[in-house]
Amino acid sequence: MKKNCYILANWKMNPATKKEALALVQKIKKELPRVQKTEVVVIPPVLYLSPLREKFKSVLFGVQTVAPDDVHAHTGSISAAMAKSEGATYAIVGHSEVRSAGATNEVVGASLREALKAGLVPILCVGEKARDHNGFYLHEIKTQLEEALAQVPKTAHDKILVAYEPLWAIGKEALREATPEEFREIAIFIRKVFSDIAGVKVATSMVVVYGGSVDEKSINPFLEAGANGFLIGRASLDAKKFVDIVTLAEAYYKPKK
């Protein structure tokens, strides 16, 4: 069943040891309130997936990327089926850091197809490198979506989560966080592109989350702007910040007394 809000922790290449990874989930679990409206997903480096999964049976996990096919001569890669069999539920697909290492829209689409085929819930990342006055950034996002969706059967379009992550807002080098208004514009645009490809029903019910320098202070304005959740890098490595984010998201959707 769909949740109101998706809080997705993208740990990237952190923490440095398995011990720290176990301790971080332990800490989050201890502090985390009971949630009903919010889906909380921890997306660690793939090496930590099995030990985390074994220790924390009630936590949902994901992987940060999957191979674009299931042919086995792929040094350094893991297939979507492997991720699934090790206990992943979600898979990030097309994160900008993977795209900058050479994944084209076509490759991202193929990873999307593999994730779906394996029964993982894909989080398809899209986002422009820079904003320009001519609206070329909209074209960039449209192409990312169209070329990825082209690789996937139409019947699977309603299983895809989309994360809008403008490159200029991500990581330590971020210029700034996007504004809630900027997010709202793109979220509407993403739904429009989906509507043309997958139909209105999919476009209106799909999940669109925001990512890029999110912390506990940014949550509410983005939820008000229509974000269905967040893909969180740095702030997800701080148990307190992460728990605060989940608590705020859950409170936003809880019926007010």
Ligand code: PGA
């Ligand atoms: P950030 O990363 O929250 O550290 O900006 C987000 C992401 O790249 O997914």
